[in-house]
Amino acid sequence: EIDNLRMTFDHSVSVERFSMDFSNEYLKLIKDSTLILEIKYEHFIPKYIQSILKGITLNQIACSKYFMGFNAIEL
Secondary structure, three states: OOOOOEEEEEOOOEEEOOOOOOOOOEEEOOOOOOOEEEEEOOOOOOHHHHHHHHOOOOOOOOOOHHHHHHHHOOO
């Protein structure tokens, strides 16, 4: 049984400040070689997904890509 599970992969995460003259500047938030695996679920992660994740070396963090971008630009 799957409990509203969503998995996404991200890379090359960047942010840009809006500019009316189109001189937008991109700031990279992570290295190009870094891959983000994002797992969202309501109540549990299925056991077969847990067993796959146990076989991979991961750095687990809780963060928001929006918050990372917000902090990267000076207001």
